[in-house]
Structures are given as structure tokens and as C-alpha cells.
Amino acid sequence: MTTAPLWRGRALAVIGILLCAFSLRTAVASLSPVTELIAADFPLTSAVLGFIGTLPPACFVVFGLLTPVLEHRMGLERTTLVALVAITAGLGLRGFVGESTGLVLATALVFAGVGMGNILMPPLVKKHFPDRIGLMMTLYTTAMALATFVPPLVAVPLADAAGWRFSLTLWAAFAVAGIIPWIVMLSRRTPAPEPVQDAWDAEGPSAEQAAASDPADFTATGPIGTPTANRSLFVRLARIPLVWALSLTFGTSATMAYVAFAWLPAIMVDVAGVDAATAGLMLSVFAFVGLPSSLLIPVLVVRFQATRPLFLVGALGGAAGIAGLLTLPVSGLVWVWVVLFGLVGVLFPLSLVLISIRSRTHESAVLLSSFVQSAGYVMAAIFPVLFGVLHDATGGWTVPLIVLAALLIAAIPTGMMAGRRRTVEDEWERRHGAW
Structure with a gap:
């Protein structure tokens, strides 16, 4: 069996996934290098910094649990769009805050979007690239790895050159860019392509198992994706x-x-x-x-x-x-x-x-x-x-x-x-x- 070319009918999905993945890590890695510079403008106590440090996993847990509900109501692509909008807004607001409470709230908004994006990335790859899971996972995890160590390298030089507000706000540009492919895809309202899969192209069941395992439309509690079915499947x-x-x-x-x-x-x-x-x-x-x-x-x-x-x-x-x-x-x-x-x-x-x-x-x-x-x-x-x-x-x-x-x-x-x-x-x- 053959696989479809990565870009055929899916260029926007490739770009959207990679920019979203990049934004998930720049949102996290761009703040800590410039906290001392921020503290020169308004007080940042150890308690505030400690609270900010606990925000990522806390938001990831809360919004990780809420994301399936939002995805059921809005769909996978629209929920991704909401996540990127939240990241963009939070990153932008962080550059304009004037006190620690505003910084905490803007950072919480950023991590809410990141928590949603973390959950959505693997399903997006599975939906749009079932025949190229390995390649797309390589591309998007590499984008995340790059976004982990690039901001700490350039955050302080950028802050020294143009101020810490610019250093923080700059990363919103990538999230804005990531919004555009999803808006275009949603505006076209065309179904995602369904390329032929190469024996699952994955470390999974055999081709015979895959043929017998087409997506089921219903569970014992109703159509897949309804709140009742989702709760049932979560318990399972x-x-x-x-x-x-x-x-x-x-x-x-x-x-x-x-x-x-x-x-x-x-x-x-x-x-x-x-x-x-x-x-x-x-x-x-x-x-x-x-x-x-x-x-x-x-x-x-x-x-x-x-x-x-x-x-x-x-x-x-x-x-x-x-x-x-x-x-x-x-x-x-x-x-x-x-x-x-x-x-x-x-x-x-x-x-x-x-x-x-x-x-x-x-x-x-x-x-x-x-x-x-x-x-x-x-x-x-x-x-x-x-x-x-x-x-x-x-x-x-x-x-x-x-x-x-x-x-x-x-x-x-x-x-x-x-x-x-x-x-x-x-x-x-x-x-x-x-x-």
C-alpha cells in the first residue's frame, strides 16, 4: 500500500501543527530568563515567582481535562484555534502588565492555551496524517525542542536591546502566525483528506487488525464524542x-x-x-x-x-x-x-x-x-x-x-x-x- 505525499492537500495542516507546537514551548521558556529585568520595574516576590512556577503543571492538568469537552463542542481544529488565541492574548498581555498580579493572570492565560494545545497535538497528527505519523511526530517534537532552548538564548539580548516587554511580546508573533492556517482551513469547510495508510505505518496492530478496527461510530452509551460517551470512555x-x-x-x-x-x-x-x-x-x-x-x-x-x-x-x-x-x-x-x-x-x-x-x-x-x-x-x-x-x-x-x-x-x-x-x-x- 502507498502513502500520500505529506504536502498534498495538507500543507496548511503541516504549517498549523508546526507553528502551534513551536508556540507551546516559547510560551513557557521565554519568561524565566527576564524575571530579574521585570523585577527592576515592579516587585516580584519569591512567593509570586513560586506561584508562577506552579502554574504550568496546574493549568496543564485542569485544561487537559477540559479539552475533550471543548473539542466535542467545537471540533478539533476550532479548539486548536481557541488554544492559539489564548496563547497569543496571554503573550501579548504579558508585555503590557504593570504589576505582579497582571503578570500572573496573563501567564495563567498563556498556560491555559498551552494546556489545551498539549492535548490536541497528538490527535491532530493522527487525524490529518494517519499515514505519516512518524514523520509528523518528528517534525512537531523537533519544533517543540527548538522552542525550548531558543528563547533562553535570545531573551536577555533582546531585552537588553529593546526592553523586557518586547522580549516577552515577540513570541506572540509565532502564535498569531499559527492561527492563520487554521482559520483558512475552517473557512474552506472541506473535510480533511484521508490518505491510504501503509499498514498503520505505526507500531500498532497488524494490517489485518487495522482492517477490522475502523473507527466505530457508537459506544454503548451513545455516539462517540457526546459528553455521556466521553465520560464513559474516560472511566474505561x-x-x-x-x-x-x-x-x-x-x-x-x-x-x-x-x-x-x-x-x-x-x-x-x-x-x-x-x-x-x-x-x-x-x-x-x-x-x-x-x-x-x-x-x-x-x-x-x-x-x-x-x-x-x-x-x-x-x-x-x-x-x-x-x-x-x-x-x-x-x-x-x-x-x-x-x-x-x-x-x-x-x-x-x-x-x-x-x-x-x-x-x-x-x-x-x-x-x-x-x-x-x-x-x-x-x-x-x-x-x-x-x-x-x-x-x-x-x-x-x-x-x-x-x-x-x-x-x-x-x-x-x-x-x-x-x-x-x-x-x-x-x-x-x-x-x-x-x-
């Missing part, structure tokens, strides 16, 4: 071990990222004895390690069914980096440990690909994405706080780092379960009968 997801395996896999990835961005510079200063500038550079190296992962992992999973080996690379590599920091934190080796720890970046694109290919339809992908990411971000919201509490209670970083490494090792069985080549619908039907 909670009863499927594969869904919890995916949730813990995603949660482990998010936890490692949030812990690193919150604590890695301080750990480097205290454990490795480097200065603050070097510690910041090490954090950039940690983030940069994830870029090759974004390029390679979707293809390795989709084409070569490499979920389990990749999860082991991320989990064991990260644990080895932590072990190195604990046992040999000498200047010549500390960069090696940071790179090894950065291998946990493998888990993020891996988790996103699995959300797309562990569901049969884009409708069920919306619900699965909502469940997995909301559960994962609860874990990511709690663990960095727990990490700090352990540090304060023990007076050092040894116990928190041991717990972090233990989490990676403990997540290995869930990664192996997530590697099973079954959809959540398959798992339900195997255990309980018709989906």
Missing part, C-alpha cells in the same frame, strides 16, 4: 493497565524535566562546585540532548518498533547520570553526567508518539491524550516540590537524587508495558468485550 481508560503505563511513562518524563529546570543549576553549584554561569550552561546542555531524540525517536518507534529499547536508554542513561553526580562529581566528568542525565529527554517524544499510536481514532486519541497528560502533569507538579522538601529535610542532594534515580528504575516495567503493540481499544476488548 482508567480501568486499562496500558493507559496507566502510558501515564506513568509521560509523568516520569515530565517529572525529570521539571526537576531539572527547577533544581539542576543549584545541584551543579553545590555538588560539582561550578559557578552559576556554568550551571546555567549545563542546564542548556541537558535540554539540548533532547533535540536529537525529537528527530530520531518518532521514526524509530513508528518504523522499527523500538519503544522498549528507547525507554531503557532514557531510564538507564538518566539513572547513570545521577549515579555519576553522586559518586564522581569531578570537573572533568560532570559534563558526561549531565549528558547522560539528559538522555531522559528520550522519554518525552516517545510518550507523545505512543499517545498517537495506542489509539485507533483521533477521537479516542483526544481522550487518551487528556487522560495521560493530565495524570502525568499531576505527578510533575508534585515531585519537584517533594524534591525540594527532601533537600531541606536532609540538608543535601544525596537523598533527593537517589529518589530521582529510583523513580527512573521503577518506571522501567511501565515502559515495557507501554511497548506492547496494542491499542487501548484492543486492551479493553480483550478484557471486557466490545469497546
Whole structure:
């Protein structure tokens, strides 16, 4: 079987997905580098900064749960448009605030849009590119990786040249650009193309299973997409071990990222004895390690069914980096440990690909994405706080780092379960009968 060219009839979807993905990360990464410059204009207390730090996972959980409801009412593309409008408005307002309350409210609006966009990306790929899931996941996770480390590199120079307000507001331009393709697509009111799929082109069921697994229009509680059916399917997801395996896999990835961005510079200063500038550079190296992962992992999973080996690379590599920091934190080796720890970046694109290919339809992908990411971000919201509490209670970083490494090792069985080549619908039907 053949696949349709990526751009044939889908150029706007490609552009819209990539610009949306880019905006999801620039919205998050553009604020923290300029907080000191903002504080020179109006007070930013530690409590305010701490609250802003808790906004991303909190908003991601809340709006991750609300997104399926909004998607049912408005459709996938319109909900994406709403998310981008919220991001644009929040980014624009951040550049005009005059006090900390306004900054918090504008930032909350940004993260509300990001929380929606996080859920919508895998279903958008599944709906518009069922024959090119690997390629599109590579493109959009790479866009997210670029948007993670580019803003910290240019935010301060931009602020020095034109002020922190310009530095913050600039990123709204990408969200505005991302709005345009979706408006054009919606104005045309044409159905999305349905290219022929190359034996699912994914690490999923066989061609025979795929042929027997066309999207069902109804559940026992009514048409798919209605609130009643969505609630029923959400409850069903909670009863499927594969869904919890995916949730813990995603949660482990998010936890490692949030812990690193919150604590890695301080750990480097205290454990490795480097200065603050070097510690910041090490954090950039940690983030940069994830870029090759974004390029390679979707293809390795989709084409070569490499979920389990990749999860082991991320989990064991990260644990080895932590072990190195604990046992040999000498200047010549500390960069090696940071790179090894950065291998946990493998888990993020891996988790996103699995959300797309562990569901049969884009409708069920919306619900699965909502469940997995909301559960994962609860874990990511709690663990960095727990990490700090352990540090304060023990007076050092040894116990928190041991717990972090233990989490990676403990997540290995869930990664192996997530590697099973079954959809959540398959798992339900195997255990309980018709989906």
C-alpha cells in the first residue's frame, strides 16, 4: 500500500501543527530568563515567582481535562484555534502588565492555551496524517525542542536591546502566525483528506487488525464524542493497565524535566562546585540532548518498533547520570553526567508518539491524550516540590537524587508495558468485550 505525499492537500495542516507546537514551548521558556529585568520595574516576590512556577503543571492538568469537552463542542481544529488565541492574548498581555498580579493572570492565560494545545497535538497528527505519523511526530517534537532552548538564548539580548516587554511580546508573533492556517482551513469547510495508510505505518496492530478496527461510530452509551460517551470512555481508560503505563511513562518524563529546570543549576553549584554561569550552561546542555531524540525517536518507534529499547536508554542513561553526580562529581566528568542525565529527554517524544499510536481514532486519541497528560502533569507538579522538601529535610542532594534515580528504575516495567503493540481499544476488548 502507498502513502500520500505529506504536502498534498495538507500543507496548511503541516504549517498549523508546526507553528502551534513551536508556540507551546516559547510560551513557557521565554519568561524565566527576564524575571530579574521585570523585577527592576515592579516587585516580584519569591512567593509570586513560586506561584508562577506552579502554574504550568496546574493549568496543564485542569485544561487537559477540559479539552475533550471543548473539542466535542467545537471540533478539533476550532479548539486548536481557541488554544492559539489564548496563547497569543496571554503573550501579548504579558508585555503590557504593570504589576505582579497582571503578570500572573496573563501567564495563567498563556498556560491555559498551552494546556489545551498539549492535548490536541497528538490527535491532530493522527487525524490529518494517519499515514505519516512518524514523520509528523518528528517534525512537531523537533519544533517543540527548538522552542525550548531558543528563547533562553535570545531573551536577555533582546531585552537588553529593546526592553523586557518586547522580549516577552515577540513570541506572540509565532502564535498569531499559527492561527492563520487554521482559520483558512475552517473557512474552506472541506473535510480533511484521508490518505491510504501503509499498514498503520505505526507500531500498532497488524494490517489485518487495522482492517477490522475502523473507527466505530457508537459506544454503548451513545455516539462517540457526546459528553455521556466521553465520560464513559474516560472511566474505561482508567480501568486499562496500558493507559496507566502510558501515564506513568509521560509523568516520569515530565517529572525529570521539571526537576531539572527547577533544581539542576543549584545541584551543579553545590555538588560539582561550578559557578552559576556554568550551571546555567549545563542546564542548556541537558535540554539540548533532547533535540536529537525529537528527530530520531518518532521514526524509530513508528518504523522499527523500538519503544522498549528507547525507554531503557532514557531510564538507564538518566539513572547513570545521577549515579555519576553522586559518586564522581569531578570537573572533568560532570559534563558526561549531565549528558547522560539528559538522555531522559528520550522519554518525552516517545510518550507523545505512543499517545498517537495506542489509539485507533483521533477521537479516542483526544481522550487518551487528556487522560495521560493530565495524570502525568499531576505527578510533575508534585515531585519537584517533594524534591525540594527532601533537600531541606536532609540538608543535601544525596537523598533527593537517589529518589530521582529510583523513580527512573521503577518506571522501567511501565515502559515495557507501554511497548506492547496494542491499542487501548484492543486492551479493553480483550478484557471486557466490545469497546
